[in-house]
Protein backbone atom coordinates (compact mmCIF):
# COMPACT_ATOMS: atom_id res chain seq x y z
CA UNK A 420 0.00 0.00 0.00
CA UNK A 421 1.36 3.42 -0.95
CA UNK A 422 -0.06 5.85 1.56
CA UNK A 423 -1.32 9.26 0.53
CA UNK A 424 0.89 10.91 3.15
CA UNK A 425 3.74 9.91 5.46
CA UNK A 426 4.85 12.71 7.82
CA UNK A 427 8.56 13.48 7.78
CA UNK A 428 10.57 11.91 10.58
CA UNK A 429 14.30 12.66 10.62
CA UNK A 430 16.52 10.55 12.84
CA UNK A 431 17.98 13.69 14.43
CA UNK A 432 14.55 14.63 15.74
CA UNK A 433 14.81 11.88 18.37
CA UNK A 434 18.01 13.36 19.79
CA UNK A 435 16.65 16.91 19.92
CA UNK A 436 13.30 15.85 21.39
CA UNK A 437 15.06 13.93 24.16
CA UNK A 438 17.34 16.90 24.80
CA UNK A 439 14.32 19.16 25.09
CA UNK A 440 12.51 16.80 27.45
CA UNK A 441 15.58 16.49 29.70
CA UNK A 442 16.15 20.26 29.78
CA UNK A 443 13.23 20.98 32.06
CA UNK A 444 12.21 23.82 29.75
CA UNK A 445 9.38 22.24 27.82
CA UNK A 446 7.00 25.21 27.61
CA UNK A 447 6.97 27.51 24.59
CA UNK A 448 9.60 30.11 23.71
CA UNK A 449 12.54 27.96 24.78
CA UNK A 450 15.68 26.79 22.98
CA UNK A 451 14.25 24.90 20.00
CA UNK A 452 11.39 27.32 19.43
CA UNK A 453 13.92 30.14 19.18
CA UNK A 454 16.18 28.14 16.87
CA UNK A 455 13.26 27.37 14.54
CA UNK A 456 12.04 30.98 14.54
CA UNK A 457 15.55 32.26 13.78
CA UNK A 458 16.01 29.92 10.82
CA UNK A 459 12.63 30.81 9.35
CA UNK A 460 12.99 34.58 9.81
CA UNK A 461 16.50 34.63 8.34
CA UNK A 462 15.68 32.39 5.40
CA UNK A 463 12.43 34.13 4.45
CA UNK A 464 13.65 37.65 5.19
CA UNK A 465 10.85 38.18 7.72
CA UNK A 466 11.03 40.87 10.42
CA UNK A 467 9.52 38.46 12.98
CA UNK A 468 8.48 34.81 13.02
CA UNK A 469 6.65 33.13 15.91
CA UNK A 470 5.80 29.46 16.09
CA UNK A 471 2.13 28.75 16.82
CA UNK A 472 0.17 25.69 17.89
CA UNK A 473 -1.25 25.21 14.36
CA UNK A 474 -1.85 26.82 11.01
CA UNK A 475 -5.39 27.39 12.23
CA UNK A 476 -4.28 29.40 15.26
CA UNK A 477 -1.79 31.30 13.08
CA UNK A 478 -4.79 32.42 10.99
CA UNK A 479 -6.69 33.34 14.15
CA UNK A 480 -3.76 35.46 15.34
CA UNK A 481 -3.66 37.17 11.96
CA UNK A 482 -7.37 38.06 12.13
CA UNK A 483 -6.99 39.26 15.72
CA UNK A 484 -4.07 41.48 14.66
CA UNK A 485 -6.16 42.79 11.75
CA UNK A 486 -8.93 43.62 14.26
CA UNK A 487 -11.56 41.80 12.24
CA UNK A 488 -14.93 42.31 13.91
CA UNK A 489 -18.68 42.45 13.31
CA UNK A 490 -19.50 44.37 10.13
CA UNK A 491 -16.11 43.72 8.55
CA UNK A 492 -15.87 41.81 5.30
CA UNK A 493 -12.83 39.75 4.34
CA UNK A 494 -12.28 38.56 0.78
CA UNK A 495 -10.99 35.02 0.30
CA UNK A 496 -11.30 32.16 -2.19
CA UNK A 497 -14.18 29.71 -1.79
CA UNK A 498 -11.80 26.88 -2.54
CA UNK A 499 -9.92 26.61 0.78
CA UNK A 500 -9.85 24.87 4.14
CA UNK A 501 -12.50 25.77 6.72
CA UNK A 502 -9.82 27.25 8.98
CA UNK A 503 -9.26 30.18 6.61
CA UNK A 504 -12.91 31.22 6.89
CA UNK A 505 -13.31 30.25 10.57
CA UNK A 506 -10.59 32.69 11.59
CA UNK A 507 -12.74 35.49 10.15
CA UNK A 508 -16.06 34.16 11.45
CA UNK A 509 -15.04 33.58 15.08
CA UNK A 510 -14.29 37.32 15.41
CA UNK A 511 -17.65 38.20 13.89
CA UNK A 512 -16.40 39.06 10.38
CA UNK A 513 -18.10 38.08 7.14
CA UNK A 514 -16.23 35.94 4.61
CA UNK A 515 -16.82 37.10 1.04
CA UNK A 516 -15.90 34.32 -1.35
CA UNK A 517 -14.35 34.80 -4.78
CA UNK A 518 -13.93 32.29 -7.60
CA UNK A 519 -10.60 30.61 -8.38
CA UNK A 520 -8.43 30.40 -11.49
CA UNK A 521 -8.66 26.97 -13.09
CA UNK A 522 -4.92 26.68 -13.75
CA UNK A 523 -3.56 27.09 -10.20
CA UNK A 524 -6.75 26.75 -8.11
CA UNK A 525 -5.74 30.06 -6.48
CA UNK A 526 -8.04 33.07 -6.05
CA UNK A 527 -8.76 34.76 -9.40
CA UNK A 528 -7.02 38.10 -8.90
CA UNK A 529 -9.11 39.68 -11.67
CA UNK A 530 -12.30 39.10 -9.65
CA UNK A 531 -11.13 40.61 -6.36
CA UNK A 532 -11.91 44.27 -7.01
CA UNK A 533 -15.53 43.52 -7.85
CA UNK A 534 -15.90 42.00 -4.36
CA UNK A 535 -14.70 45.13 -2.55
CA UNK A 536 -17.41 47.11 -0.70
CA UNK A 537 -17.19 49.95 1.86
CA UNK A 538 -17.18 47.20 4.52
CA UNK A 539 -14.17 45.34 3.15
CA UNK A 540 -11.34 45.33 5.68
CA UNK A 541 -8.92 42.70 4.43
CA UNK A 542 -8.00 40.27 1.70
CA UNK A 543 -6.96 36.78 2.77
CA UNK A 544 -5.21 34.96 -0.05
CA UNK A 545 -4.57 31.22 0.01
CA UNK A 546 -1.59 29.84 -1.89
CA UNK A 547 -2.77 26.43 -3.01
CA UNK A 548 -0.61 23.36 -3.54
CA UNK A 549 2.70 25.14 -2.93
CA UNK A 550 2.14 27.64 -5.75
CA UNK A 551 1.85 31.38 -5.19
CA UNK A 552 -1.11 33.61 -6.07
CA UNK A 553 -0.45 36.55 -8.40
CA UNK A 554 0.96 38.73 -5.62
CA UNK A 555 1.97 41.55 -7.93
CA UNK A 556 -1.66 42.28 -8.79
CA UNK A 557 -3.02 41.43 -5.33
CA UNK A 558 -0.54 43.62 -3.39
CA UNK A 559 -1.40 46.47 -5.71
CA UNK A 560 -5.15 46.05 -5.11
CA UNK A 561 -4.65 45.93 -1.32
CA UNK A 562 -2.54 49.08 -1.45
CA UNK A 563 -4.87 51.07 -3.69
CA UNK A 564 -7.95 50.21 -1.60
CA UNK A 565 -6.11 50.53 1.71
CA UNK A 566 -6.90 46.95 2.75
CA UNK A 567 -5.04 44.69 5.14
CA UNK A 568 -3.46 41.77 3.29
CA UNK A 569 -3.23 38.39 5.02
CA UNK A 570 -1.73 35.21 3.58
CA UNK A 571 -2.80 31.67 4.29
CA UNK A 572 0.63 30.30 3.46
CA UNK A 573 0.01 26.91 5.11
CA UNK A 574 1.06 25.04 1.97
CA UNK A 575 3.85 27.29 0.71
CA UNK A 576 6.59 27.05 3.31
CA UNK A 577 9.84 27.59 1.36
CA UNK A 578 8.19 28.59 -1.93
CA UNK A 579 8.68 31.93 -3.69
CA UNK A 580 6.96 34.39 -6.01
CA UNK A 581 9.28 36.53 -8.12
CA UNK A 582 12.15 35.68 -5.79
CA UNK A 583 10.37 36.66 -2.56
CA UNK A 584 9.21 34.05 -0.05
CA UNK A 585 5.47 33.51 0.12
CA UNK A 586 4.06 34.41 3.50
CA UNK A 587 6.13 37.63 3.56
CA UNK A 588 4.00 39.71 1.16
CA UNK A 589 1.01 40.43 3.39
CA UNK A 590 0.82 42.19 6.75
CA UNK A 591 0.83 38.71 8.29
CA UNK A 592 1.65 35.34 6.71
CA UNK A 593 0.42 32.08 8.25
CA UNK A 594 2.26 28.76 7.93
CA UNK A 595 1.32 25.23 8.97
CA UNK A 596 3.53 22.44 10.29
CA UNK A 597 0.72 19.89 10.49
CA UNK A 598 1.67 16.29 9.74
CA UNK A 599 0.28 16.67 6.20
CA UNK A 600 2.54 19.61 5.36
CA UNK A 601 6.08 19.71 3.92
CA UNK A 602 7.75 20.39 7.27
CA UNK A 603 6.03 18.99 10.31
CA UNK A 604 5.85 18.97 14.09
CA UNK A 605 2.61 16.96 14.18
CA UNK A 606 0.47 19.95 15.04
CA UNK A 607 2.01 23.40 14.67
CA UNK A 608 2.41 26.48 12.58
CA UNK A 609 3.97 29.93 12.45
CA UNK A 610 3.19 33.55 11.75
CA UNK A 611 5.45 35.87 9.84
CA UNK A 612 4.77 39.41 11.02
CA UNK A 613 5.73 41.45 7.98
CA UNK A 614 4.23 44.76 9.03
CA UNK A 615 6.59 46.06 11.74
CA UNK A 616 3.75 48.11 13.28
CA UNK A 617 2.12 44.82 14.37
CA UNK A 618 5.12 43.32 16.17
CA UNK A 619 4.49 44.77 19.66
CA UNK A 620 0.82 43.81 19.65
CA UNK A 621 1.78 40.30 18.50
CA UNK A 622 3.84 39.89 21.69
CA UNK A 623 0.74 40.71 23.73
CA UNK A 624 -1.74 38.63 21.77
CA UNK A 625 0.38 35.51 21.95
CA UNK A 626 0.97 35.98 25.67
CA UNK A 627 -2.72 35.63 26.53
CA UNK A 628 -3.33 39.36 26.23
CA UNK A 629 -0.69 40.33 28.80
CA UNK A 630 2.38 42.54 28.48
CA UNK A 631 4.56 39.74 29.84
CA UNK A 632 7.13 40.17 27.05
CA UNK A 633 7.59 43.88 27.85
CA UNK A 634 7.95 42.91 31.53
CA UNK A 635 10.72 40.42 30.76
CA UNK A 636 12.41 42.99 28.56
CA UNK A 637 12.35 45.42 31.48
CA UNK A 638 10.04 47.89 29.71
CA UNK A 639 7.33 47.72 32.41
CA UNK A 640 7.70 46.82 36.10
CA UNK A 641 4.76 44.45 36.39
CA UNK A 642 2.75 42.55 33.87
CA UNK A 643 -1.00 42.58 33.49
CA UNK A 644 -3.94 41.98 31.16
CA UNK A 645 -3.88 44.69 28.48
CA UNK A 646 -5.57 43.31 25.33
CA UNK A 647 -7.30 40.32 23.75
CA UNK A 648 -5.17 37.24 23.42
CA UNK A 649 -4.87 33.50 23.64
CA UNK A 650 -2.37 30.69 24.07
CA UNK A 651 -0.52 30.31 20.80
CA UNK A 652 2.82 28.85 21.96
CA UNK A 653 3.64 25.24 21.12
CA UNK A 654 5.71 23.14 23.52
CA UNK A 655 9.46 23.27 22.88
CA UNK A 656 9.39 19.46 22.50
CA UNK A 657 7.45 19.87 19.26
CA UNK A 658 9.82 22.57 18.04
CA UNK A 659 12.69 20.12 18.69
CA UNK A 660 10.99 17.64 16.36
CA UNK A 661 10.72 20.29 13.63
CA UNK A 662 14.20 21.80 14.05
CA UNK A 663 16.35 19.29 12.06
CA UNK A 664 13.90 19.51 9.14
CA UNK A 665 14.47 23.25 8.95
CA UNK A 666 18.23 22.64 8.87
CA UNK A 667 17.79 20.71 5.60
CA UNK A 668 14.77 22.61 4.31
CA UNK A 669 16.03 22.95 0.74
CA UNK A 670 17.13 19.33 0.48
CA UNK A 671 13.67 18.20 1.60
CA UNK A 672 12.05 20.54 -0.91
CA UNK A 673 14.23 19.20 -3.73
CA UNK A 674 13.16 15.64 -2.94
CA UNK A 675 9.50 16.65 -3.36
CA UNK A 676 10.18 18.68 -6.49
CA UNK A 677 11.97 15.66 -8.00
CA UNK A 678 8.88 13.56 -7.30
CA UNK A 679 6.63 16.29 -8.75
CA UNK A 680 8.74 16.47 -11.93
CA UNK A 681 8.76 12.70 -12.34
CA UNK A 682 4.95 12.56 -11.97
CA UNK A 683 4.66 15.33 -14.53
CA UNK A 684 7.00 13.73 -17.03
CA UNK A 685 5.37 10.30 -16.80
CA UNK A 686 1.81 11.64 -17.03
CA UNK A 687 2.43 14.21 -19.75
CA UNK A 688 1.49 11.79 -22.55
CA UNK A 689 -1.99 11.44 -20.95
CA UNK A 690 -2.28 15.23 -20.77
CA UNK A 691 -1.14 15.61 -24.38
CA UNK A 692 -3.74 13.03 -25.39
CA UNK A 693 -6.40 15.21 -23.75
CA UNK A 694 -7.32 12.63 -21.06
CA UNK A 695 -6.25 14.58 -17.97
CA UNK A 696 -5.03 17.99 -16.85
CA UNK A 697 -1.96 18.57 -14.68
CA UNK A 698 -0.87 21.37 -12.30
CA UNK A 699 0.34 24.62 -13.84
CA UNK A 700 3.26 26.58 -12.34
CA UNK A 701 3.00 30.19 -13.56
CA UNK A 702 6.03 32.22 -14.59
CA UNK A 703 7.76 33.68 -11.55
CA UNK A 704 6.62 30.96 -9.12
CA UNK A 705 9.04 28.54 -7.51
CA UNK A 706 6.89 25.89 -5.86
CA UNK A 707 7.85 23.55 -3.02
CA UNK A 708 6.41 20.27 -4.30
CA UNK A 709 3.67 20.37 -1.69
CA UNK A 710 1.16 18.54 -3.82
CA UNK A 711 0.69 16.67 -7.08
CA UNK A 712 -2.79 16.35 -8.51
CA UNK A 713 -4.47 15.03 -11.59
CA UNK A 714 -7.64 16.54 -13.02
CA UNK A 715 -10.09 14.09 -14.54
CA UNK A 716 -12.91 14.84 -16.97
CA UNK A 717 -15.57 15.15 -14.24
CA UNK A 718 -16.65 14.02 -10.77
CA UNK A 719 -17.73 10.57 -11.93
CA UNK A 720 -14.36 9.85 -13.51
CA UNK A 721 -12.55 11.16 -10.43
CA UNK A 722 -14.46 8.75 -8.17
CA UNK A 723 -13.76 5.86 -10.55
CA UNK A 724 -10.04 6.69 -10.66
CA UNK A 725 -9.85 6.94 -6.88
CA UNK A 726 -11.55 3.55 -6.47
CA UNK A 727 -9.32 1.98 -9.13
CA UNK A 728 -6.16 3.29 -7.46
CA UNK A 729 -7.34 2.13 -4.04
CA UNK A 730 -7.74 -1.38 -5.44
CA UNK A 731 -4.19 -1.12 -6.77
CA UNK A 732 -2.91 -0.11 -3.33
CA UNK A 733 -2.56 3.63 -3.90
CA UNK A 734 -4.06 6.12 -1.44
CA UNK A 735 -5.36 9.34 -2.98
CA UNK A 736 -7.50 12.23 -1.74
CA UNK A 737 -9.76 14.91 -3.11
CA UNK A 738 -9.82 18.35 -1.57
CA UNK A 739 -11.90 21.22 -0.18
CA UNK A 740 -15.60 21.10 -0.77
CA UNK A 741 -16.23 24.76 -1.79
CA UNK A 742 -17.02 26.89 1.25
CA UNK A 743 -19.60 29.23 -0.30
CA UNK A 744 -22.03 26.34 -0.80
CA UNK A 745 -21.19 24.49 2.46
CA UNK A 746 -23.84 24.67 5.24
CA UNK A 747 -21.83 27.09 7.41
CA UNK A 748 -20.70 29.11 4.38
CA UNK A 749 -24.31 29.67 3.34
CA UNK A 750 -25.12 30.83 6.85
CA UNK A 751 -22.25 33.23 7.56
CA UNK A 752 -20.74 34.19 4.21
CA UNK A 753 -21.57 35.09 0.67
CA UNK A 754 -20.20 34.57 -2.81
CA UNK A 755 -19.17 37.60 -4.82
CA UNK A 756 -19.75 37.04 -8.51
CA UNK A 757 -20.27 33.69 -10.13
CA UNK A 758 -18.88 30.28 -9.30
CA UNK A 759 -17.46 29.58 -12.74
CA UNK A 760 -14.54 27.32 -11.77
CA UNK A 761 -14.60 26.60 -8.01
CA UNK A 762 -17.08 23.72 -8.02
CA UNK A 763 -16.23 22.45 -11.47
CA UNK A 764 -12.49 22.25 -10.84
CA UNK A 765 -12.89 20.90 -7.29
CA UNK A 766 -14.89 18.00 -8.73
CA UNK A 767 -12.12 17.08 -11.16
CA UNK A 768 -9.15 17.20 -8.80
CA UNK A 769 -7.54 14.11 -7.24
CA UNK A 770 -4.39 14.40 -5.12
CA UNK A 771 -1.73 11.74 -5.56
CA UNK A 772 0.60 10.45 -2.84
CA UNK A 773 3.24 13.07 -2.11
CA UNK A 774 5.70 13.06 0.77
CA UNK A 775 9.39 13.35 1.56
CA UNK A 776 11.14 10.23 0.20
CA UNK A 777 8.12 8.86 -1.66
CA UNK A 778 10.77 7.75 -4.16
CA UNK A 779 11.08 7.01 -7.84
CA UNK A 780 9.82 3.43 -7.73
CA UNK A 781 6.56 4.31 -5.97
CA UNK A 782 5.97 7.26 -8.28
CA UNK A 783 6.53 5.10 -11.36
CA UNK A 784 4.11 2.49 -10.06
CA UNK A 785 1.41 5.10 -9.40
CA UNK A 786 1.80 6.56 -12.90
CA UNK A 787 1.65 3.08 -14.43
CA UNK A 788 -1.65 2.48 -12.64
CA UNK A 789 -3.08 5.81 -13.81
CA UNK A 790 -2.11 4.91 -17.37
CA UNK A 791 -3.75 1.51 -16.97
CA UNK A 792 -6.98 3.21 -15.86
CA UNK A 793 -7.03 5.35 -19.00
CA UNK A 794 -6.28 2.46 -21.36
Ligand SMILES: *Cc1c(COP(=O)(O)O)cnc(C)c1O
Nearest residue numbers: 473474475500502573595596597
Ligand atom coordinates in the same frame (compact mmCIF):
# COMPACT_ATOMS: atom_id res chain seq x y z
C1 LIG B 1 -3.34 22.85 6.52
C2 LIG B 1 -4.01 24.10 6.19
C3 LIG B 1 -4.55 24.93 7.19
C4 LIG B 1 -4.62 24.54 8.64
O1 LIG B 1 -3.41 24.23 9.23
P1 LIG B 1 -3.41 23.36 10.57
O2 LIG B 1 -1.96 23.40 10.98
O3 LIG B 1 -3.86 21.99 10.21
O4 LIG B 1 -4.29 24.00 11.54
C5 LIG B 1 -5.12 26.13 6.81
N1 LIG B 1 -5.18 26.50 5.52
C6 LIG B 1 -4.68 25.74 4.54
C7 LIG B 1 -4.75 26.22 3.14
C8 LIG B 1 -4.10 24.51 4.83
O5 LIG B 1 -3.63 23.75 3.85
